[in-house]
Amino acid sequence: xxxxxxxxxxxxxxxxxxxxxxxxxxxxxxxxxxxxxxxxxxxxxxxxxxxxxxxxxxxxxxxxxxxxxxxxxxxxxxxxxxxxxxxxxxxxxxxxxxxxxxxxxxxxxxxxxxxxxxxxxxxxxxxxxxxxxxxxxxxxxxxxxxxxxxxxxxxxxxxxxxxxxxxxxxxxxxxxxxxxxxxxxxxxxxxx
Numbered sequence: 001x002x003x004x005x006x007x008x009x010x011x012x013x014x015x016x017x018x019x020x021x022x023x024x025x026x027x028x029x030x031x032x033x034x035x036x037x038x039x040x041x042x043x044x045x046x047x048x049x050x051x052x053x054x055x056x057x058x059x060x061x062x063x064x065x066x067x068x069x070x071x072x073x074x075x076x077x078x079x080x081x082x083x084x085x086x087x088x089x090x091x092x093x094x095x096x097x098x099x100x101x102x103x104x105x106x107x108x109x110x111x112x113x114x115x116x117x118x119x120x121x122x123x124x125x126x127x128x129x130x131x132x133x134x135x136x137x138x139x140x141x142x143x144x145x146x147x148x149x150x151x152x153x154x155x156x157x158x159x160x161x162x163x164x165x166x167x168x169x170x171x172x173x174x175x176x177x178x179x180x181x182x183x184x185x186x187x188x189x190x191x192x
Contacts, residue, residue, distance in 0.1 A: 002054050002070070004078055010054055015039060019047045020066065023057055027065035088125055096121040109149040112158075119158060126155060127164045130176045138172045141165070 002010070011017045018037045022028065028036070034044035048064045051057040055070045084104035089097040099121035103111050109126075113119040129144050130136065136144075145152035156174075159165040163177040175182055 002056070002074060004074065006054070007056075007074060010050070010056075015043065016047050016050065019044065020051060020056060023051070023064060023066040027060075027063050029062055030064065033064065091128060092121070092124060096124055100125050107148065109155075112149065112151065112154060120162060123155070123159055123162055123164055126159065127176070130165065130174075132176045132179065133182045134175065135182050136174045138174065141174050 011020060015037070018039075019033055022033050022036050030044045030048055031041050033048065034041040037044065039047075048057060048059070052059050052064070056067055058065050058067050083106075084101040085107045088104050088107060089101060092100060099113075099118050103109055103113055103118070103122050104125070109122065113122055126145060126148060129147075130141075141156055142152045145155045149155060156165065160167050160174075165174045166177045166181070167174050168181070
């Protein structure tokens with residue numbers, strides 16, 4: 001079966017793309033494809049043969065048609081290959097997991113959602129990286145968040161704004177929100 005890279009390489013040619021587009025409009029003989037695409041019939045036959053060999057078209061007695069099932073299978077294979085890693089979604093409720101899965105590819109956050117509700121679902125994934133009752137130096141928070149996305153500063157700011165992380169400005173230390181500082185008392189920064 002054709003993979004995404006081969007598909008893109010095959011259709012990077014304007015003529016092949018035009019012929020495939022013509023087949024998307026309906027089945028046709030090589031002469032009709034040639035006329036509709038503005039190419040000679042010999043070139044049409046050559047391109048149709050290439051598309052058929054790649055599995056994108058079918059030849060039924062000289063009538064060529066787009067193989068829509070092959071295109072759907074290729075698209076489905078891409079979605080599976082690019083899914084969020086199951087560990088990213090572990091521990092989330094069904095709604096948050098559905099939202100977060102749209103923004104992760106493997107373990108990588110590919111986009112920070114602009115919508116607040118969607119961003120909160122993504123931030124809940126990141127929150128699991130922080131243990132309750134433990135201080136984190138700013139450098140450590142940055143390193144943890146950078147594993148997921150290059151803009152660790154935006155993620156850190158969003159997590160603080162949502163109360164998921166609490167920041168002590170004086171010591172530049174963080175702890176998981178939802179409770180008092182580790183130890184329950186005054187903020188004592190971790191030893192560097």
